[in-house]
Amino acid sequence: MLRGDTEPIQSSQLCSASYLECPASQWFYSCQTPKGTAYESVKCAINFGYRHFDGALVYFNEHEIGQAICEKIADGTVKREEIFYCGKLWNTFHPPELVRPALEKTLKTLQFDYVDLYIIELPLAFKPGDTFYPRDENGKYIYHKADLCATWEALEACKDAGLTKSIGVSNFNRRQLEMILNKPGLKHKPVSNQVECHPYFTQPKLLEYCRQNNIVIVGYSPLGTSRDASWVNLKCPPLLEDPLLVSIGKKHGKSAAQVVLRFNVQRGVVVIPKSFNQKRIKEDFEIFDFSLTEDEMKAIEGLNKNIRFVELLMWSDHPEYPFHDEY
Template sequence: MAHVHISEQKVEKDRSVVHSWRYIFYKCTIGGTAYESVKIAIETGYRHIDGALIYYNEHEVGQAIRDKIADGTVKREDIFYCGKLWNTFHPPELVRPTLEKTLTTLQLDYVDLYIIELPMAFKPGDEFYPNDESGKWLYHETDLCATWEALEACKDAGLVKSLGVSNFNKRQLELILNKPGLKHKPVSNQVECHPYFTQPKLLEYCRQNGIVIVGYSPLGTSRDPSWVNLKCPPMLEDDLLVSIAKKYNKTTAQVCLRFNVQRGVVVIPKSFSPARIKENFEIFDFSLSDADMKAVEGLNKNIRFVELLMWSDHPEYPFHDDF
């Protein structure tokens, strides 16, 4: 895969998107599950860990990384960590302190990639999900370019190797790419991407601009009606995916992951099961045929599992646009 243009002056090898396709995703958990899962993942061969302050587990993830460095399994430069700037920390003066909080929690000197988690700013404060007495969400004026400039300063200070975004549509990406005085381009855009939601237009636009798509929910999602769009059926039970999996003696999950990898999408499957963590990694010993790739592409329904409709009235809600 080609290197990613980080700035206008030079081309750098961003380990988040070029070094390998081996990613694993960890969300909020309790009771030490993240610690054990990260250790197993690193022992299995994963080198890229997708985290966030708002997952409430960066202390566990950081401890696991440091322990695997200490026992000689990996070196720091072998590990890629992606952190995220949450919605309540968009004001430029809050960006560096928030990143520094992540670094302190991880007990690491730098993160490899730091991304704007969502293009929607919330009211700054102690509450990650601020709302008033009536339950109305409390938003904040969004200036994505100002937030980006603060992130650029963090990169220049050596706190982060590369910068990216998440859940940005084309218009929002263009705000950054066309910003006067842009110093560092976003290297990645983390968005929902899987056989039922293949994102062909956004994928092509990002390719044209040297931005790698990182696909979250690559295996679909839980069936929690409080936040999941249940109009989309369970993807891993799809008859076509089941038949293709049998053909290659693989699972439907492995077929979904392989599909995205072959089309240049980085995958970040979530699992706390040791067996599934290892299973998700076993996608590099087979390739889908051109015919099977086209068949899986034909499953696209253009329907999101993760719609975030509770924030659809935000001025920067990203999913009203076509892509």
């Protein structure tokens, strides 16, 4: 991962402790975590050595994350420049005039002067307004026609103003990335593209394209997802129960989860595992005292099913739905 476009931040410093999956009737980003959960998890993660936190305004807990980080800075555990925080622009803030106010709201909530990375969460624009998930009287999501390039220019202005060190995207396919990269007058390239990435969905073509363009792949759901049929594709069996991953883990004295994280780290993918369990938070960090062999890496790559857990089918009729393309 990049800090300020130039300074590297190692994937050993990653943690995503900022959201929980929601009940079956809701899209998981819209659900609030239980009060105090994110706060305690972030403090715990910092104590274990994590320095990268992945959050968003729409997770509704940036106040807890900011409080936890500020307290760990105040007690001398870390300095602000040692923390790497990624914030996200939600779908209802794509119009250029709304981008900076959305980021400023995140900064105020976090009690930060800047974030290290600010990304467009999805290439899907929704009707602007106070409702994050606008629907009509029939329950259909209300979309908005927006220009991704104009939204990107507003992010560039936020970077130039010092409100964010770097800017990037999430869930963008190749065509959408090229739209930004080929934009006339481009000032700042996306430094990252946050997408689903794990042994059952290895994203080889997108990963290679991003490597060619010096764009870091940040893998969300690196351990798989919950088994909530309302938003998770259950065609894939649970990732961490895969016999190959379990057997490789036993060989190294590690869990399947640790093998999965190590796999992505070795192939240059930044991982952002999510957990509110202190034991698992600690375990997820303990992946730097072993390496997978070349044969083990190839065997794990062979698990790829090219099927997404996170399909977002409720928005598949959006003109910019990114997953119709091959990659």
